[in-house]
Amino acid sequence: MIRILVVDDSPLVRRLLAEVFRAAGDFEVAFARDGVEALEMLKSFEPHVITLDVQMPRLNGLACLDRIMVERPTPVVMLSSLTAEGAAETVEALALGAVDVVAKPSRAMSLEIEAFGPLLLETVRTAARARIRRTHRLAERVRSSLAAAVEPRPRDRARTSRRPARLGVAGPATSSEAGLVVVGCSTGGPPALDALLAPLPADFPWPILVAQHMPRAFTGPLARRLDGLCALEVTEVTAPTRVEPGKVYIARGDADMILVRRAEGIFALSAPAHPDHRWHPSVERLMESARGVLPAQQLAGVLMTGMGSDGARAMAQLRADGGWTCAESEETAVVWGMPGELVRAGGATVVAPLEEISAALLAAPR
Known part of the structure; x- marks a missing residue:
């Protein structure tokens, strides 16, 4: 009982x-x-x-x-x-x-x-069934442990020397065609997003797109809270938005975020939740749309705590095609459902505890 x-x-x-x-x-x-x-x-x-x-x-x-x-x-x-x-x-x-x-x-x-x-x-x-022993105030611990290696820069500091991303396995992306990072999480996700995003510097060179399973009323406040914590600019996607380096885009709750290519660049759209996907915003659908606008070598996928398997299939295929993926390890995941499925499918380039994922993302090979 x-x-x-x-x-x-x-x-x-x-x-x-x-x-x-x-x-x-x-x-x-x-x-x-x-x-x-x-x-x-x-x-x-x-x-x-x-x-x-x-x-x-x-x-x-x-x-x-x-x-x-x-x-x-x-x-x-x-x-x-x-x-x-x-x-x-x-x-x-x-x-x-x-x-x-x-x-x-x-x-x-x-x-x-x-x-x-x-x-x-x-x-x-x-x-x-959730594990919570290591999640309490984890973001603060992560910031302290990584402070010596990664110092978040103030958002208003000039970005004068943006370097290509250290991501992807087949050479760096050019400044005119940067890559993308797709992040998926569900149960236990907000503290995990704190821990992932807070240590990243303001000049992180690829846009980051986040699908966090959550009702619509809460994704706007989540984006505003993260924006106050991070050197990166964080916004909720409610209208067509061109994705840019140094910014994080949160999918609107009870809908799906998809990526499309237009003449002006790559845009994130908020689309009605698709019935083929059980969880929303759908990580699977976001990752599939990302694979439709960029080659695998210019994509990175991060799958963190959450029940079910959303995103695991698409990220496993991304790795098979030459992209870089990271799964949160069982020891820190509140629910090791989504990242566990990615690991079991052989789709994780890296398996890391939550406090090490930011460093793994920054150190991913060119």
């Missing part, structure tokens, strides 16, 4: 979630009305997984989560409203160590519980 602690100040929400988990048959459920009660139950109930509301009295979700990760690290799934404030707080919670987020229904939960329940159950079951 999975012991789950449901933390929410709404009696109606607690009752509806109790019905969902008890009907599933594999959960033992306990409840807390706020963060203070949740912390009191950590030792007595010893939950395998926690669902945590963001906005609560006495001790809100962010403060409670921070204490959980210090006192008894436990997989946490945030239940968030779709308001702008709720989305921004939820992204901050993911950075603090929550492994995933489920958006509360925009209408009354009692009216949408049948559609909401299966998604919640799948997310919580995955979270209960």
Whole structure:
């Protein structure tokens, strides 16, 4: 049985979630009305997984989560409203160590519980198996460990001597036809993106395109948060956007990001989620579109923590065609699903713990 602690100040929400988990048959459920009660139950109930509301009295979700990760690290799934404030707080919670987020229904939960329940159950079951022992505040540790080797440059410093990327295995890309880096992640992805992107310098010579499985309400706040942490400029792709070196492009949630070639260069587009792909934004579809606009030798793929197999097939084919790929190792992945599938397919040029992926990307052969 999975012991789950449901933390929410709404009696109606607690009752509806109790019905969902008890009907599933594999959960033992306990409840807390706020963060203070949740912390009191950590030792007595010893939950395998926690669902945590963001906005609560006495001790809100962010403060409670921070204490959980210090006192008894436990997989946490945030239940968030779709308001702008709720989305921004939820992204901050993911950075603090929550492994995933489920958006509360925009209408009354009692009216949408049948559609909401299966998604919640799948997310919580995955979270209960997550490894979180090394994710808490990992980005800060990565910045410290790599500071001597890689110093992020201020964004406003002139980029006067851009060098070709140290990526690809068949010679450097020219400045007029730079390569691309495709990054895919899912459960546990936001802290992993912190750790990957924060150490990279402002003059990193290839654009970086990111598909993070996440609802639409949260990808904009995620991009803004990363933009504040990184020397690279980070934006969410909501309209056709020409990709440029030194910039990171976050795919919009509940949609897919694809790349197309136009006379002016390579553009990232936000496209409706394709039914052939289960997870969105789809890493597989993004990587396939990248392979359609550039040769494999000018592409790099990075697959990090996440359930399922999204991106593994396309990145394995990229390596077979002469591109460079990196899979996060099992020891640091919150969920070793996506990178594990890439490794099992023989598609990883490099397998590295999260804190070493940035260095591997910078040192990839020309």
